[in-house]
Amino acid sequence: MDIEKSREILRILRVFNPWWGAGKIENVESFKRLDFFAIKKRLDDTEIVTLVGARQVGKTTMMEQLVEHLLTVEAPKKIFFIRADNAGLNAISKSPIEDSLQVYQEYVLKEEISSIKYRIFVLIDEVQKIENWTQSVKSWYDINKKIKFIISGSSSAKIIVDSTKPFVGRAINQILVPFKFVETARYDKFAAGKEHQYINSIKKTLKNSLVDILKKKDISEADIAGLYSKFQDAYKQLALEESYFKALLTNYIIKGGYPKVVKELEFKKCIESLTTNYRDVINSDIKQTYSIRKPQLMEAILVYLARNTSSMLNMETIARDLEENSAIIKEYIGFLRDTFIVSVSDNFRHGKSKRVKKKVKKFYINDVGLRNVINNSFAESVVQDGNELGKLVETIVFNHCLRLKFNLTSKDRPDMFYWRENGNEIDIILACMEHVLPIEVKYRNRIDKPDVKAIREFVENGRAPFGIVVTVDKLEKDGKLIYVPLWLFLLMV
Secondary structure, eight states: OOHHHHHHHHHHHHHHOTHHHHSSOOSOOOOOOHHHHHHHTTTTSSSEEEEEESTTSSHHHHHHHHHHHHTTTSOGGGEEEEETTOHHHHHHOSSHHHHHHHHIIIIIIOSOGGGOOSOEEEEEESGGGSTTHHHHHHHHHHHOTTEEEEEEOSOHHHHHHHHTTTTTTTEEEEEEOSOOHHHHHHHHHHHTTOOOHHHHHHHHHHHHHHHHHHHOSSOOHHHHHHHHHHHHHHHHHHGGGHHHHHHHHHHHHHHOSOHHHHTOOOHHHHHHHHHHHHHHIIIIIIHHHHOOSOHHHHHHHHHHHHHTTTEEEOHHHHHHHHTSOHHHHHHHHHHHHHTTSEEEEEEOOSSGGGOOOOSOEEEEESOHHHHHHHTTOOSGGGGTOHHHHHHHHHHHHHHHHHHHHHHHHOOSSOOOEEEEETTEEEEEEEEETTEEEEEEEOOSSOOOGGGGHHHHHHHHTTSOSOEEEEESSOOEEETTEEEEEHHHHHHHO
16 A cells, blocks of 8 residues: 555544544543443453444444443554545545555554454444445454454444354344333433433343243242232332333333434424434435335335234235235335334244244334334324324334343344234233243223233133233232233333
8 A cells, every 4th residue: 555545544544533642532422321331241252243223223322432431441542443434535445444454553553463462442333335344354353353343334234134144153243222211211310410320220120030030940929929029119119200200101102212312302303313214224224235126115115014013914915005016025024124123023822833933923113203203193192092002002012022032032133922812812922031921011091801811811821920911000910910010111121
């Protein structure tokens, strides 16, 4: 590389890495979501970390926070950050990663990366903008395992597709998603300058109690009673704030959990942000990654699934309603799943050998705020519509359970189920560890015996050791059923 090119790349890199001179990074978001602490634990590992997830979920913010943390424990020049979408860098280099690392080792480290004995941290944002980026990263990773790569980009689908084969056994996908309800509560408290760490403690206690009981080979009545007592303890601890959490929940049902939307008070700006977001997913991420021929059809499918979130559908029905071939409908829905916009639930059959995938599935939009925008129902009136409210609450519960199962299984796409048999139905079946956990959503003021007939019989017939019924206000244990208010349940998962 000629000297002039090297100097120009170095100039750009110094802009990306101001801490090489100042020793610090400015204007970093101070609120740290729980995912940050999960990634922080992996900084000493040798694996490549890829931050994947939907657009606007906070990947770049997370990268900046990781830099800020690293500056407290590492020398500034050991931390190298590059924005792969920088026009200036891409104008002077056809191989931005290769050339930037060459300049970095020559002018900043002043020694060959291949021979260093200490850890360096290489963070690359918007990596999908660089052609053949996987080969570049792999070649440097293979040179010296002391390089810790942390990679992210707005085209999550492309990152997953591109990295699947080259990074087998070398990479860990850290999936970032919109804020869960508990993250929204933590942020709201933090933004108001109030104590929020106690929410972490309550979440940890409840979650660990649930996980511990599911790990047991045999679950006794005493175990179920013990879990219920943890809910009682948490409720007592939070009783004075119940109205606060309910109000926050109402807001969450409308706005969802995208960080920019959570922090924005004006509905109009929320709508603009979410609209731009999902159209960019279709017209940029999906279109470029998969070379789709019909972006208008993709949007039509998304609108259809948004209107019918939490509903049972099959591909033939969707294809008929949209007047399209079922094969392309299935293909396009797969793309929406790859970009973390849509999730799918299959019908559950008891016993691993009988968990066959049926044609009828339940579809969920992965964020209710995004769903409301797509469905033109982003307004306070949506929580007054009983039918709409039921769809949204089940969608929220499903998404939170999906994240719980992901944390328990470490799969990029964990299986989720519903149950329907002989006219009986249960909304969510969480199958993990040693047991099956049925969860029924009954978000109404009055719950009668027929309302829980299916889940009660499911448990009494020995298909599950206990079940959870998600309610508006009811906190109660009735035999092997535990009734939990929605706001408290969401603080757990």
